[in-house]
Amino acid sequence: MPTTLAAQLAALELGHFSIASDPGARPLARPEPEAIDQTLAAVWSDLFALFTDTILEDQAEELGWGFVNLFHRAAAKASTRIDRATDEIRLLLATNDGSEVHTAELEQQVERAQAAEGEMLALEALRETAAALYLAETGSSWKPAGGSRLSHDAVSTSAVVQGREFLKARAEGKRRAAMPEGTPVIFAGGRLSFGSADDAKAYGDAIWRTLDRVRANVADMVLVHGGDGKGADRLAASWAERHKIPQIAFSLDTRLGARAGFRRNEQMLGLKPRYVVAFAGNGVLERLVIQAKERGIAVVDRRGPLGTNPKHHARTSGEAVAA
Template identity: 90%
Template sequence: MPTTLAAQLAALELGHLSISADASTACRNPLQPDAIDQTLAAVWSDLFGLFTDTVLEDQAEELGWGVVNLFHRAAAKASIRIDRATDEIRLLLATNDGSEIHTTELEQQVERAQVAEDEMLALEALRETAAALYLAETGSSWRPAGGSRLSHDALTTSAVVQGREFLKARAEGKRRAAMPQGTPIVFAGGRLSFTSTDDAKTYGDAIWQTLDRVRANVGDMVLVHGGDGKGADRLAASWAERHKVPQIAFSLDTRLGARAGFKRNEQMLDLKPRYVVAFAGNGVLERLVIQAKERGLSVVDRRGPLGTNPKQHARAQASGRP
């Protein structure tokens, strides 16, 4: 039975490393949340104020995405360093010979892991603050170009996980604490065009109001959607970002060709969602609704004009009401 080094670092779980780092070897002072908020808000305001009424105004959204991505990539690199250090720790624990040299090397690896973890958490805090500024600026939830957006801070719940990564982690029995946990709610909707700005706003409001009502019934909801950067998925993702609701984005697997949309339907429904929220879309979405009903799942149907319930809209039309 392990009796040293914090019970051999909780029997190799390594989730809470406990060796204290020497303060003289590295600065371990955390970033203060208020300082992060104030500094990034000032930088963001000055930077994007610079673009207004200039040749770069149309590029502001893409440049904003890049600013958030700087912190995301740096956090990902710190996460890789943690993985490498913990692999070394496992190896050293497995080959522990009790020597002073071995113990010193083990303590150094633990310290490296701790430093990398502190850096990752600080960078993720910067990314989340920048992502909130991006949302306020563009109205869109920030997502990385590839992979997932996870946060290892237990107080942050706005994770965005790619569907394939989520399914792989679940199949391997390795669901990390940062993976979304809760009740899945599938959201589906396509890209629509509108004749007026008022119609577009009415449609967007319908999506947010519908998700508000669903969340009122499902407090631990996890929003599952298709990850489209435009149209209804974008509006739903932005709602989730605003409300700190974790997301699983099942982007299309283009290798499957014409079958990609139907495969995505199956993957989302296999999560056994509490509700399927459906707004207007294409034939693949219609098939999703049919399959959901066949499986006995509750469908919140908003496929009528501007996000209305189609049956209620038809009755209103029949009675002459607007």
């Protein structure tokens, strides 16, 4: 006779059994937004107070990034579970035989997808609150190390019962997350170095001031940029997050080598933007401005020193010399 618990379990030959939670028995209510705000703000405050005046103070920004990333990764895992359930729903619909067993299995997969979707939306809400705390602490917009920071439609498909309707709603939700509704405005700018902190601040102020003016003309603005975490894109992304402006970041496809930047230009211009806001950058950016003008897209040109209009700067410089 087996004496250990492991041996007894092995003797029972339970390999054909699986343990799965009943989605219908799980609570589907998500945490209240006010509770999320208060709880994460308290945790964040205590966490960073712990680092102040310690050897970890210089690591605070990186640790804060990791705090936000906890929720981002968990939401991504929930999204993967939705995708798996969605594949099962699609397969069951394709092989539908009208039997009660088949119908019950389809309903179970829809319930699993709904439960995972509720988790994903709740975790995304936690991530966005944590990202706002990160922005307030560091002055920078939070972005994941890889992939995209998508926020799915707040209108959940959890009310959907039929498999085909769930698939349609899921596809629409993913489309909206990847491509927010609104009028695209491209922002482009490179990495610059400055002679003083005052110059750097003046440049950052110029970016925010310019985007404020563009937004005044485009109420449903969607900011499109390259997602650079260290250059002008970072300043523009921070502005967008503070003003709750949807963003689309087009990262470089490194597999294309030197062609990557030009390919990104084509993708961004393919959105048919209302404006291209251009600050100083490299030759790829210059090409973006040329292509935008060729397509009749208005260019807000701020490629002069410290984010000024180059024509205005040249005119005022000439007047100063003449004087």
